[in-house]
Amino acid sequence: MPSKQLREPMLAAKKLYDPYPVGVAEQEALADWMADGGYDRYMKRLRRSYGRLESMLRQRLEADLPGLFRIAPSDAGLHLYAIWLRDSESYGEFKRECRLRGVAWKDGTGYDAHSGSSSTAGAPAALFGFSHLEEREIEEGISVMREAAETIREG
Known part of the structure; x- marks a missing residue:
């Protein structure tokens, strides 16, 4: 407990930085849930779910x-990192065509862990997020994406 001189300033600071204190009941409920294995079960369920989505996305892309x-x-x-195997121009066309059709992903070009030493350094790449998808x-x-690729091949 702070001294009498610091009590008021400490209460004011706490009110400023912690305007919505967490209730003791909520903390106890969370602690009980975790102690009873609820968090572990939740994480196992997520791993299975995300693993299934990741596997499906990988298989379908390939x-x-x-x-x-x-x-x-x-x-x-929660993302698949995929290197584009063709030239930068065709990657841009493919990405644009997909976006026009409602499919988008994060550009992964700057995420190559082997930049500078890999033959794919600086190659166009995609980060396909999947955790939010059914x-x-x-x-x-x-x-x-397949339709977009066919459109580009024909064009």
Whole structure:
């Protein structure tokens, strides 16, 4: 407990920095849930769910868009990192065509862990997020990407 001279300034600072204190009941409920294994069960469920989505996305990209991306191996994460196997111009066209059709991803070009030493350093790349998607949405997105790729090949 602070001294009498510091009590008021400390209470004012606490009110400023912690305007909504967490209730003791909520903290106890969370602690009980964690102690009873609730958090572990929750994390296992998420790992299974995300693992299923990641596997599906990886398989569909490889099967439906052969020769366009090389997917980097990964043991964890909520994104797939995939290197574009063609030239930068075609990557830009493909990405634009997909975006026009409602499918977008984060550009992963600057995320190459081997930059400078790899033959793919600076190559166009994609970060495909999947944690927010349902399996049906992945299926639909891959179909849109396949159509976009066919449009570019024909053009």
